[in-house]
Amino acid sequence: MHIIVCIKSVIIKPEYSGSVRSSEFSELNPFDRQALEMAFLLKESLEKGTVTVISMGPKEISFAIYEAMAMGADRGVLVCDPSISGSDTLATSTILASAIKKLSPFDLVLFGTRTFDSDTGHVGPQTATLLDIPLITYAQKIKLSGGFANVERTMDGIKESFEVELPGAFTIHHMANIPRDIGLLGIKESFDEKLITVWNLNDLNLSQDSVGKRGSPTIVLSVKKVTKDRKCEFINGKPEEQVQKLIDKLIEKGLLV
Amino acid sequence: MDALLSEKNRAVRRSIKSFCEKEILPVAKDLDQEARFPWDIAEKMGKLGYFGIQVPKELGGAGLDTLSYVIIIEEISKACGGLGLCVTVHNSVSVYPILAFGNEVQKNKWIPPLARGERIGAFCLTEPNAGSDASGIEATAIKDGDFYILNANKVFVTNGGIADTCLIFARTNPEAGRKGISVIVAERGTPGFIVGDLEDLSGMRANPVSSIRLSDCRVPITNLLGKEGMGLTIGLTALDTGRIGIAAQALGISVAAFEEAVKYAKERRQFNVPIAKHQAIQMMIADMATEIEASRLLIYQAARLRDAGKPFSKEAAIAKLFASETSSKVCDMAIQIHGGYGYSKSYAVERYYRDARVTRIYEGTAEIHRMVIARSVLEG
Numbered sequence: 001m002h003i004i005v006c007i008k009s010v011i012i013k014p015e016y017s018g019s020v021r022s023s024e025f026s027e028l029n030p031f032d033r034q035a036l037e038m039a040f041l042l043k044e045s046l047e048k049g050t051v052t053v054i055s056m057g058p059k060e061i062s063f064a065i066y067e068a069m070a071m072g073a074d075r076g077v078l079v080c081d082p083s084i085s086g087s088d089t090l091a092t093s094t095i096l097a098s099a100i101k102k103l104s105p106f107d108l109v110l111f112g113t114r115t116f117d118s119d120t121g122h123v124g125p126q127t128a129t130l131l132d133i134p135l136i137t138y139a140q141k142i143k144l145s146g147g148f149a150n151v152e153r154t155m156d157g158i159k160e161s162f163e164v165e166l167p168g169a170f171t172i173h174h175m176a177n178i179p180r181d182i183g184l185l186g187i188k189e190s191f192d193e194k195l196i197t198v199w200n201l202n203d204l205n206l207s208q209d210s211v212g213k214r215g216s217p218t219i220v221l222s223v224k225k226v227t228k229d230r231k232c233e234f235i236n237g238k239p240e241e242q243v244q245k246l247i248d249k250l251i252e253k254g255l256l257v
Numbered sequence: 258m259d260a261l262l263s264e265k266n267r268a269v270r271r272s273i274k275s276f277c278e279k280e281i282l283p284v285a286k287d288l289d290q291e292a293r294f295p296w297d298i299a300e301k302m303g304k305l306g307y308f309g310i311q312v313p314k315e316l317g318g319a320g321l322d323t324l325s326y327v328i329i330i331e332e333i334s335k336a337c338g339g340l341g342l343c344v345t346v347h348n349s350v351s352v353y354p355i356l357a358f359g360n361e362v363q364k365n366k367w368i369p370p371l372a373r374g375e376r377i378g379a380f381c382l383t384e385p386n387a388g389s390d391a392s393g394i395e396a397t398a399i400k401d402g403d404f405y406i407l408n409a410n411k412v413f414v415t416n417g418g419i420a421d422t423c424l425i426f427a428r429t430n431p432e433a434g435r436k437g438i439s440v441i442v443a444e445r446g447t448p449g450f451i452v453g454d455l456e457d458l459s460g461m462r463a464n465p466v467s468s469i470r471l472s473d474c475r476v477p478i479t480n481l482l483g484k485e486g487m488g489l490t491i492g493l494t495a496l497d498t499g500r501i502g503i504a505a506q507a508l509g510i511s512v513a514a515f516e517e518a519v520k521y522a523k524e525r526r527q528f529n530v531p532i533a534k535h536q537a538i539q540m541m542i543a544d545m546a547t548e549i550e551a552s553r554l555l556i557y558q559a560a561r562l563r564d565a566g567k568p569f570s571k572e573a574a575i576a577k578l579f580a581s582e583t584s585s586k587v588c589d590m591a592i593q594i595h596g597g598y599g600y601s602k603s604y605a606v607e608r609y610y611r612d613a614r615v616t617r618i619y620e621g622t623a624e625i626h627r628m629v630i631a632r633s634v635l636e637g
Contacts, residue, residue, distance in 0.1 A: 023267050024259060063264040070268060182272040184306030184319030184329075191265040 303374020339463025351378025
């Protein structure tokens with residue numbers, strides 16, 4: 001059983017975006033932790049298998065892969081190439097799909113449902129499409145038996161069950177499990193004993209036209225921080241009058257109808 | 258603050274920090290008020306490797322470096338001083354001496370359960386009449402065939418109420434003075450091993466500090482650590498490492514008090530502005546930040562020297578002295594910034610103040626540290 005988990009190092013201090021991606025300014029995407037936990041639970045339930053984590057970006061983001069390996073992943077792959085900078089979600093999915101193919105054979109590809117920083121939720125579904133494998137999003141439970149996965153998810157109060165032939169891709173709901181704490185021995189083994197394989201575009205047989213800004217149909221024109229001024233208004237009068245004035249104001253602002 | 262740390266050390270900090278925020282911080286105040294040791298938390302910490310931080314993997318530990326160790330103690334103590342105390346004393350002056358001076362049989366027997374946190378360690382040196390002058394201990398270990406008969410009255414034993422594996426400093430040769438002191442491991446459950454009442458302390462209340470009395474307690478001679486007469490050497494070696502841990506503990510408490518003070522200074526308004534706008538408050542914040550940073554550099558330096566296999570005794574003493582005195586000052590200023598509220602149990606700074614105070618006393622008083630430092634400067 002080979003389980004691949006795609007992870008991302010997300011920026012937590014936006015003022016430094018674009019320049020510094022080390023752990024001082026970034027962290028392992030919190031939504032990826034449930035995907036990792038799902039991979040470990042599946043591996044433990046089968047008592048065999050390998051969990052590989054993949055990420056892409058500059059070398060500084062290796063810390064996120066080390067963290068995933070400290071949690072329990074067996075090995076890590078980092079796709080690192082100057083030309084992938086500026087990739088949108090399609091270019092990212094193209095790179096990840098190539099890396100996943102290179103890691104064949106595989107049985108499951110897991111993703112978080114979205115990322116904490118760009119928050120698109122595109123990468124899981126797009127990568128599954130490029131790999132031409134079935135996809136279940138927001139999976140909460142996965143059980144494996146004989147080349148199939150039985151998957152459950154609850155959407156809008158409706159519980160859905162699926163049977164999927166493997167290999168398959170799954171985005172894991174953030175309430176699917178409680179990710180494990182990282183133990184100290186895990187950290188030591190991750191940094192001292194486990195390996196991160198680094199691949200560039202040549203290793204993936206990808207052209208520069210399919211990645212980075214050149215391979216990205218999405219063009220972000222600008223990113224600006226929006227600040228909202230808050231205003232505190234006091235309403236006077238007896239309690240009944242205050243309630244009426246508050247209701248009037250809310251209606252006036254279109255917040256109550 | 259972590260700009261120069263390796264990603265491995267940063268990963269250690271992230272892990273313990275997230276554990277503390279989730280598990281320890283929510284109950285830290287209750288642990289202090291109820292003087293309760295949190296067994297449930299300790300059990301989880303044991304499984305995560307916090308009771309065998311520097312123990313080699315083969316003996317059930319995490320095999321990390323001293324820098325990781327101080328980062329861990331700093332973070333635990335930031336959340337709860339008493340629990341930080343438990344972990345540092347267990348690792349540095351209980352487990353480490355067995356690792357450094359124990360034979361293979363002893364290491365294989367005692368270390369794995371200690372490293373997993375299944376058994377808790379204690380360092381039993383202090384007696385009613387022997388504190389700073391460790392050579393004044395009166396405990397005796399008299400040989401009787403294959404056994405030592407231990408008689409001792411040990412006081413202020415950190416972890417005393419929960420300890421299973423205790424390093425007892427006792428005289429094996431009452432005529433030999435300083436050279437007649439040895440370390441013998443006594444285990445809870447042995448007849449004559451008596452745990453006294455818990456001390457009702459001002460701070461570090463989550464730690465079950467107690468007396469331990471040994472009354473004609475027979476332990477096998479194979480429980481002797483090192484050789485007879487090596488007691489003070491073992492003790493001082495352990496305390497060198499222990500001091501870095503206590504310094505890290507003081508640092509953690511300082512950081513906690515500092516962060517609370519900065520937060521409060523930004524929120525509390527007087528004269529129509531947050532008090533942080535007043536220069537008098539800013540001066541205190543600047544002094545706190547400066548001394549905390551200096552403490553951290555001294556501690557990390559001592560830890561790095563130890564990791565590099567270089568002498569670190571003087572540096573450990575300097576770090577402990579400076580960080581512990583800084584902690585008292587910082588907590589004092591944090592209370593001052595909080596004003597009347599700082600003197601109330603509604604805010605955490607009064608707990609930090611109580612916890613910080615003892616770091617100037619235990620594992621060598623500030624005065625003994627000055628002696629040690631001066632001696633090493635004048636004779637070195």
